Structures are given as structure tokens and as C-alpha cells.
Amino acid sequence: METSQTHTKCKPQIKTDRLSSLHESLLIVILSFLPSRYAVRTSVLSRRFQHLWKASPSVNLSFSKATFKESTSYVAMANSVLLSRQPSDPPLLRLHLFVPSQLPHDIPPEFISSLLAHAHSLGLRHLTLDGYGDHELILHSVFSVTSLQSLSLPINSCELIFPSEGTATTLTRLKSLSLDLNPVKSAQVERLLSELCCLEHLQLSIVAGMLTVSSSTVKKLELLIIITMDDPGSVLRLCMPSLEFLYLESRGTSQHLPHIHGDIPLLRKSVITLRNLRSNNVNAAIAQFLKFISHAEELSLDLKEHWFEDYPFDILLESGKEAPVFPNLKHLNARMCFHEHNFKAVISLLRQSPDLQSVKLVHKAAGDFNRWPKKRRKDWRSKLPRNADGNYQYAYFTNLHLMENNGFMKLLSKNSTPLELKACKAVTRTSRTAKLISGF
Secondary structure (H helix, E strand, O other): OHHHHHHHHHOOOOOOOOOOOOOHHHHHHHHHOOOHHHHHHHHHOOOOOOOHHHHOOEEEEOOOHHHHOOHHHHHHHHHHHHHOOOOOOOOOOEEEEEOOOOOOOOOOHHHHHHHHHHHHHOOOOEEEEEOOOOOHHHHHHHOOOOOOOEEEEEEOOOOOOOOOOOHHHHOOOOOEEEEEEOOOOHHHHHHHHHHOOOOOEEEEEEEOOEEEEEOOOOOEEEEEEEEOOOOOOOEEEEEOOOOOEEEEEEEEOEOOOOEEEEEOOOOOEEEEEEEEEOOOOHHHHHHHHHHHOOOOOEEEEEEEEOOOOOOOOOOOOOOOOOOOOOOOOOEEEEEEOOOHHHHHHHHHHHHOOOOOOEEEEEEOOOOOOOOOOOOOHHHHOOOOOOOOOOOOOEEEEOOHHHOOOHHHHHHHHOOOOHHHHHHHHHHHHHHHHHHHHHOO
């Protein structure tokens, strides 16, 4: 018996070539996700792969700085995977270029411009530039590719001037734009966006300052704000009458969050991620921003105090002021340290949201208590109610619009007077009754 089992274990397994069994179109899709220098190397695998990489709809020349110094290799690769393509070949959908701030002496900006011009002749739709420096000629070449549908462009020089007025009007198909901006004149950004008549998705990475972002067509905005220590008076004005989705993230030491205001009447969903929050006036900026987005239907908050704050503080509301009213809010997802101050603030916010359908609250630890002796664990402990798992780390409530969740009403009753709770129930009942009546 043992001999039979041993024989079975030692029996060699037959290896199958699953890669060769894949359809050619699927192999081309797989190759399109590889940098071009790796996709070309697959030509040695078999006769089937010898020319397969040429059919890839993507060209990725995102060389590292070290590799880019080997200029002959870069030029040879560019000639092989891009310049050798003909309009009769499979269309070029995506191009990813790495352009260092200082080009080698034997690779002038004109060569990069020629790559962009040839890609344009092949019907290029999606362009990504990395490591972009102060090459105005390349920038003008980018805005001449009229077939573009999406563009990702870092601009790392505050002295760089956008192309002349009217240049961006040629990008009539551009629907998605990603800009990584160091300090750039607000008027230049505003002019650029005003000329993009079909833009729907905008990604901006900016250093906090005085900036106006205005577009009548953008529906989705992803905003990354870099906070520095020397910008206490930064202001961001958003004028986007078609905006439906807003993602906001801050990086750096958020001692002075920018004052954000403007006009976004159609906002439906907002995702806010703020880290390293300090106790110096940060709650006033967040409270003002919550009022700015108070007509949203879905709200996701991911907030965290700075790791060396010794004592908890309210990061949502200003002391002595009421929470903003969220008349349309249906779904709330909040991740933060639910110490006593934040817990009371969230309860106040829930009381001002009569149309809620679901609530998800997740407690986040405050940091390393062992490194900071002044930081007392009990001050930062979660005040959420005990859940089904027997801990206080999260609280989920659903079907609130059916008025069947007694646990949610118990949550609202915490830290509230009977008069406040009665008023909250009355507002909620009135709102839901009005919706039922309007449905007939």
C-alpha cells in the first residue's frame, strides 16, 4: 500500500503550455500592459510571438533616468516600436513617454516632438508623459495631437508658459486631463480649461495657493492638494456647474487647509481624504468645506489627526456651532478616530441628515501611544457602540429609510437631550412622509 502511494507521489506531473493556448487577441492585450522593451523580448519565445508585439495598441517608452542616459538604446527602441509603424498597421491607442528635465545632448527636443507627430498620424488617443521638464517645444507638440481623448501631463516648472491662447481648442476630443502642477498662474489654468470644450474628467495635483478651477463640462474632479507650512491664506475656488463627483486629498502637514468655495450645484458624490490634521484652526476649514458640499447624496470621509497630537480635538465642527444640514445625504462612510469629540460631531451630522439610508463608521487608531507619553490611550478610545463582534471598531447601519433600525436611533440618542432626539425623529419622519406622498 505504501509502495503504491509512494509511486503515485513520485509520478512526474505533465506540464501544459497554457500561454500558447490563449487566443492571439488576448495575447496582444497582455503584451500591451508591458513596457515596450519587455514586449519586444517576447519575440524570442516562439515563431508565433516573433511579430506579435508589433500589433500591440500601446507603446511604453517610460525609460528610467539611468536607462535614458543610454541614448542610442532609447533611439533604437523608439525607431523600432513607434517610428517604424505605418498607418496601415493596427492603430496606436496609448503612448507613454518618459522625458527627463535634462535631455541628453544627442536627443534634442525635436526628436521627442517627432515621436509625438508620428503618433498623431497613427491616431493616438491616450498620451502620458512622465518626468517632464522645461521643454516648451514638446509642450506645443502635445497640444497639436488633435486625436487625443486623454492626456496626463506633469508641469514641473513655475516659469513654463502654456501654449498661446486658442491652442487647446484643437483638442476637441479630449475628455480626460491629468495635470501635475507646481505653482502656475491661475489665469493660465483657467484659460486652458475654458478652451477644452469636451472635457469631462479632470485630475489636478497642485500646491496650495490662490487658484481658480473653472469648467462648464467637467463631471468628475480628482484633486490632490499639497499643503506646505507657509501657505495659511490659500484659497481654492471651484466653478463647475456640471460637477457630479469630487475626490479631494491633502498631503503634507495640514496645519492650514485651503479655503474651498465656489459653485458645484449638481454634486452627487464626494470622497474626502485628509491626513496629518493639526489642531490649529483645521476644524473651521473642514466645517466650511462640509457646508460647501452639503447637497451631496453620498459622502465618504477618511480623516486622521497628525501622529504627534497629544490630545484629541474636534476635526469636523467648530466649537459652539451647529453641523451643516445635509438634506439629500443617503449614504455616509466615515473613517476616523472616534474619540469623544469626533463621535459627538458625527452624531450632530447624522441628526442633520434626514434622508439617510445607510451609515458606515470605522474607528482608526490614533497612533503610537508608547512613543508619546503625554498621549493617553483612554482619551483616544473609540466611543462607537459595541457591535455584533463584541468590539467598538465599527458600526454599520442599513435600511434607515424604512425606519426599521432601532440600533441607529440608539446611536442618535447618545449625548443628546430628549428634546434633541424628539426633534431629530420629527424631522426624519416628516422628510420620509413627504417622499412617500410625492411618489403617488
